[in-house]
Amino acid sequence: MSLWKLGIIFIIPVLYGVPLSSKERETVCGYGSCHTVDDNKINVHLVPHSHDDVGWLKTVDQYYYYEVQYILSSVVAALLENPDRRFIQVETAYFYTWWNQQTDLIKSEVRQLVNEGRLEIVNGAWSMNDEAAVHYQCTIDQYTLGLRVIEDALGKCARPRVGWQIDPFGHSREQASLLSQFGMDAIFFARLDYRDRAKRQNDRSMDMLWRGSANLGSGSTIFASALYHQYNCPSDFCFDIHCNDPPIIIDKDSPEYNWEDRVNEFVNFVREQSQLYPTNHILITLGDDFQYQAAHNDFINIDRLIEGFKVFNPTMDGKELNVIYSTPSCYTKAVRDYVEAKNLTLDLKLDDFFPFSYTPNSVFTGYFTSRPTSKRLERFANNLQQVTKQLTALSGDSYSYNNTLGQAIGVMQHHDAITGTEKEAVEKDYHRSIVKGMNEAHPHINSAFSSLIGMTDSLNLKSCLLSNVSICSESDKDEFSILIYNPLARNTSHYIQVPVNDGTWKITDPSGTKYNEFYFTDIKQVLSTGGEIENQLTDPIRNFDYITKDTGEKVLDKVLIFRAENLPALGYKVYKFQRISSESSFHFSELGIAGPIGFSDRYITFNQDNGLLKSITLHNTTLDVTQQLMFYKSCSGISDAYVFRPDVDERDAIELGNVTNTVFVNDGNLIREVKQVWNDWATQIIRLYKEEDFIEFDWLVGPIDVSDDIGKEVITRYSTELNTGGVFYTDSNGREIIYRKKDYRPTYEYTEEEPQAGNYYPVNTKIFVKDDERRFSVITDRSEGGSSMNSGEIELMLNRNLLHTEEGVTGENLNETEYGQFLVARGSHFVTVGEPTTGNSGRSMAAIERDIAQRKFLQPWVFYTTDQVSVKEQSFLNAELPVNRTGLKKKNKILIRLEHILEKNEDPELSKQVTVDISDLFKTIKIVSMEEFTLGANTPLEENERLVWPQIADTEDKSGSFE
Template sequence: MSVCNMAARSRCLAVALLFIFSGAFGLPINQQEKDPTTCGYQSCHSTKANMLNVHLVPHTHDDVGWLKTVDQYFYGDRNDIQHAGVQYILDSVVDQLLKNPDRRFIYVETAFFYRWWKQQSSSTQQTVRQLVDEGRLEFVNGGWCMSDEATTHYSAVIDQMTLGLRFLNETFGVCGRPRVAWHIDPFGHAREHASMFAQMGYDGLFFGRVDYQDRGRRMAEKEQELLWRASESLTPPMADLFTGILPNGYNPPEGFCWDQLCSDAPIRDDPDLDDYNVDDVVQRFLHAANSQAMVYKTNHIIMTMGSDFQYENAILWYKNLDKLIHYVNAQQANGSMVNVLYSTPSCYLQELHRANLTWPLKEDDFFPYADDAHNFWTGYFTSRPALKRYERITNSNLQTCNQLEVLAGPASRKGPFGKGDSETLRKAMAVAQHHDAVSGTEKQHVANNYAKMLANGWQHCQVLVSNSLASLSGSSAERIYCDNLNISVCPLTESSKKFSVSVYNSLAQPLSWPIRLPVNGTAYRVADAKGKPVDSQVVPVSRSTQEVRRNRGFAMNELVFQVQAPPLGYSTYFVSAIQDAPPLFPPRSGAPTGIQNKYLKVTFDPDTGLLSSLSNLETKQTIKLTQNFYWYNASVGNSESSQTSGAYIFRPNSSTPIVISKVAKVQSLQTSVVQEVRQWFSPWVSQVVRLYADSKALELEWTVGPLPVLDKRGKEVITRLDTDIKTSEIFYTDSNGREMLQRRKDFRPTWQLKQTEPIAGNYYPINSRAFLKDDMNQLTVVTDRSQGGSSLQNGSLEIMLHRRLLYDDYRGVGEPLNEASEIFPEGLVVRGRLLLSLDHPASAADTHRPLAQQVVFQPLLTFTDGDLSPNARLEFSGLQAALPPAVHLLTFSQWDEESVLLRLEHQFQSWESKVNSHPVTINLQKLFSTLDVLGVSELNLSANQWKDEMKHFSWAPQKEETPMLKQFEDPSVWEVTLRPMEIRTFLLRVSRK
């Protein structure tokens, strides 16, 4: 879609838009107009139709942090941990590519390449541009990092891909645009990732890790290359992606590694020397190639010639690969039918496409992943739960930062509080999506470094947010940020007798949200922006909160009240202490019979203090519901297998978890704003069951840790919800926060599973929610971070909360997952929330979809001491009107001074809501309250191609096509229609009203 002012859509306008957006979009006119005949698919070496063509792909896999930090990896520091220096890899590869025009190399991680590029001279940069233009250096994947697929939220993945691909676009134009997604190292593969890659314009995806049973079947049936239909809702082939499973993970065939860190013999081709080995090398290679060809479908196979941080001294690789190609191909004169060539994943993919075959169709995902019978990589779904939560909160803060940068304009970046920027946090968040970052599979000092980068980025954004709110409100009073409210710490509210709270809502719908502020008074007046009183209550801080915050705060009480905030805007609340207020009554001992509001009722067992039922009072549904905490004893290896539980691997030594306590010590309090049942299960496990007056969800705030290990046993703590819902061993989890997938105990849709680990082999990633349902009831659990979970009994759902392990699991990280800190030297304490809702299955998504978005994109609170200026603007919305419930405003960020990047998404699947699973039309010109939209052009999902110029390879599935869904056209040039699960991306030219 291309529009300028009110003109009708036409191709001639695309040129005008290119001119308008050329600086913003990073696609200069001269690069757009030139015919890229020497890069991409046009740069591929020729192959031989009647031979087995072996595509050698020189590559390096450069983790953006793992055993060393990002900085240490780039500079080659701390080689006592791991010998790796990315800057030297790129130096060496560029030098060697210039020596032979036949040579090829692919590079993946833009975070590293960006750093290296900035340090190069203009002549080196021009040389590299020439290599890229000729297809000799090719970028694959191209995101800031190679993201994890289990524990990342789709919004953060899209952001980090956009960041990396934008840099490649601006730097190299069309020849820098990757055509292949390359996820060779993530530990299992999510369907939503495939859907996103398809919508980003990739022609194919290659990865290395697949379950050992799945691989065995696929090898036998030659199904290691397939068509992945990655959405039930999007019209095929919108989310169809050709997918290839690489033969050796991402390593070279055995015996053919020629990096300086490898021990394989080089090719010794001087016949006058005693150790001449060309004949042996050629015969071993021909055997490897022919063996590999037996398990693939065409006369083309791919070999990854490289591995972790290889090519630091690239001459070793290239000198031997040159010889290998020469001597193997020389055998064709003797009747050999093997042809070897330098290649890239895209060149290999092009040959598969040219084969014009049909391919097996896959519609589920690749979780869980196991590399052997007792080695399920399902522990990292939960590893480092504090870092997982911090990453999720920071993602929310980044969206707020991006939005306010647009809404306040230039005043956001340079205002009364100094220079602010969103770029620092954007890059830190992008790094955090790496498959050894948010996944929790890095060394401890690296995890600390990720958190430090996020904190530093947020400090930069705080300046921008303060400037923005000062500009929008007309008040330059200092803004205070309280990042530890979850443990009731905020120095301002603890000491001030009068302050204001600004609540910013990044969602496109009005927000109602409970807040809890640490205070030391016993009564307060709260008023909204219009001066109307707001019902509030002061409750005592719980004992567990006092214990977890230690010396970081001194509030004895919490002020609780409900706030409302307009869409894409803020509202202000005023708080003042009441003098001579009476003391608070302490919580009552013992469990109440029940607690309820106008939506929900919860009952408790008077003997155990545990939950016993949950009722939806609107729909008159009731289920039995018990909840408790358990721990699995982590395996240290046994006679079956030496495999231990670790950062990656989950392997309990028993199928029966150990209950922490069958009875909870209980206190309760009931007020007009909130009702709480405070439960203590042990010195290291407590919980608050909380029901707010206006909430349709029951909150379970859990606090777990330090996990005791004096008994020399590693512990993996779960909470388990047991219901009378008849699930037939089926449950549902989300994929990266978007579409829901059905899971069944001891079952894989793709192959006949031989279950070897009855617990770990049934664990799946839960990114934002999971649910159980039958014909009448659906219990949905919304999580506040990525966690692992399962349903191991009918009507039961368990979620892993915390892990502390005493042994490494032999997957390279080289240390146990045994977290501690300065504050908690005896072991990490983690706090989080689960939100439970009970609905009819036909309408449950209408509750849990928006609830999950509210948890992911939580409101940002800022505080101001004393009174605000009398002329301050106390409420603001960046929208003319709220968007419909089905539509989420996913991205709203500054692209350049005149352009804004906008993503709108339909957040319902096609089947899940009678009310909201329908197309929705939005008028872009009537969207914003402070911006006039002058021009618009539609982009692909990653914003590096015009949508109408995005062309895919077409692939034919083996099984019958799914019927095409009804097509909808946009009703006008300014009105855009979103179908279920569709994300549409626009570059807007705007002016300020």
């Protein structure tokens, strides 16, 4: 497998679609179904569509039952009336609900429309995902879900050939890379910075080629088209029932007759747009949000518009116009053929389209952080989803690939869900769906585990979904067990936190086990002594009693921490907990911070005058680091769920105030903790682990004080002594790293109207700064907005409470409530430092950071039980995968994904290609045949034939992360 490539293999062949009935005509789908174009004319591609958000101002169900179901039914009926008509369907979540409510006759007619290219599926994902706040693994999963549903219902002709990302607020390079690996030929989008748009229009480079990966070469290149007028209808040409534009009237005897005038008006629009694109093809969208509920209104007028160009034959600058019904894929093919025929060279895009600005003062960087608890819930739920898929696949359980939790997470990728740009009631509905899915997954987990272990009675494993606020009825006992499952395909060790009652606790694990523990290049053999496991009590970060009014559950007194050693690859261990005394083993004491705090090889120091962090020592490297919580005053009426804009009269971030208390609260053998309190709504614990590659900053922000009637956007800022010259690095959806520089854009001239917001970028898992000698990195537990405003700095936005934005898009302020008060957000940053190239024990810092990010994204899952588990420890693999491969992700039928998690040249040894033998990898599965598929798992690789663009063969990028 090629370096950095995601390989996909189905072990059990997949059946595609449903056989055509005798009434369905011969398949003529794909590019062969496109209407004829003429290279000697201006070809105008009219694309009817409806953009149907899966939640935003209304919930998913409200949108579907009040609007979307009528759109789909109306469109199908209208398409059947005229074989020339075309329509594109995008959101599979809605199509799936509608499809299941149709008769066999309607289903047969829909397949006919798809097979003839008259109804085209584009994108094909469960939702039109955001591209800033999503993780690439979740994007892949929600595409796989949508593509499989479409394929099973409609067959091969329904395979999407283009991405349709018209509404997200900026676009990531990784999205382009993923689409190319799904086998798609193009991506269409609408939102790019106003300066970028102006330059591209002037240069006629609105159509371009986009290199999605610095590692995959020309194979990741995809055609990209920026839509001219967003994605709505041209002005005065909206024929939907929601619009007031005049219809096209062809009766010459009517005083309302306007046919020829309307055709000429449209010519003017075509002239304006055609001057901005590089070929004689232009694409014009005819649609908008939730349009075509009465599709006949739209189509009858489009029919007349097209016919009018044939009747009146207007010309534009001496050229005739060929106005046709079309689709984005037909437009792509036409442009590609024209480019080849004319030997044209399109602009080559190498970076991304962040941040996005409509105007100089509206920079869409606030949504990188908005609704931080939603962003964490999505990451948390995905962790359980991967665990569930693995276990049910290994056991042969009937957990469908199309399950409740997968659907809920797929919806959560939507660009008004994970972004936090929806109404608060809609957010609560997203949470309801996710929690429902998590609860429904547990019976399948119990059945799977029981089968795998060989138990006749089903286990009763439970999860504590509120353990981060010290609520867990399953551990509110004097004796219980936990089963820890490791979803990574390699052994790992993890510090586990369990809410418990105060007292002295004894933990035991399976005994006498010899094992190898992998630390990338290092392998050390350890002999477990068995019996009692060292543990340590600590206090919760704050009192969460206010939550009990809604949950009715008890908040537990303490948090018990221990290190789960050598959790087996794709396996588990069982630990038994006993409270042997009610006398506490932890006594809170305020210890001094005068000297180094930590362990001999990893420690921190503090400034005695202000109580702030002073330095970090880790990986044999010491770096001066100051960290503090701060806030921006939000600009009234502008800074909202989408937009980040500090107050124009006081732009710079303001210190939250003096640290009222910096206390060394825990000096145990496993962890050392320093608690810092700024005020009653801003607290953090800096936690050092005896055996970890990072220092944890466990922060809690909220409810943010807005009693002064000023909205606040709270950040954490890490200031180091590194000389970075304004350069910093962020990840792209958790995968490749992208070079950033303050006040700079690689493709257009940057202007400084918004010096803070204009320099913010999405941080999905990592941001770092470096010089020639040292590197400072922060790994996040969710997506956040981040930047480097000054040399050596990293700042990340944690929580936002905004006022006076009720006139914005949603009609609401972003001051969400939870449990009867303004939002409280808790999270963690995992900070690491070291030499960039060698790091610790010969590892590069890049390899260390990849390891941390992977272990935090797919953490061991803690199940609670009072049952006696017959087998206390085992792995379901016969051998671990190499440490620079990701853990397996399993689905029914069985789907395996292997991934190299390091980029080219990130590590001298670990970036090399690795051979993996999976023929006898699983203990419970016998592999008898294999077939490789595209990344979305809907197309066998041998059937994948992407369009070839002649110019890309000789333009291999050599720039790595595009420095």
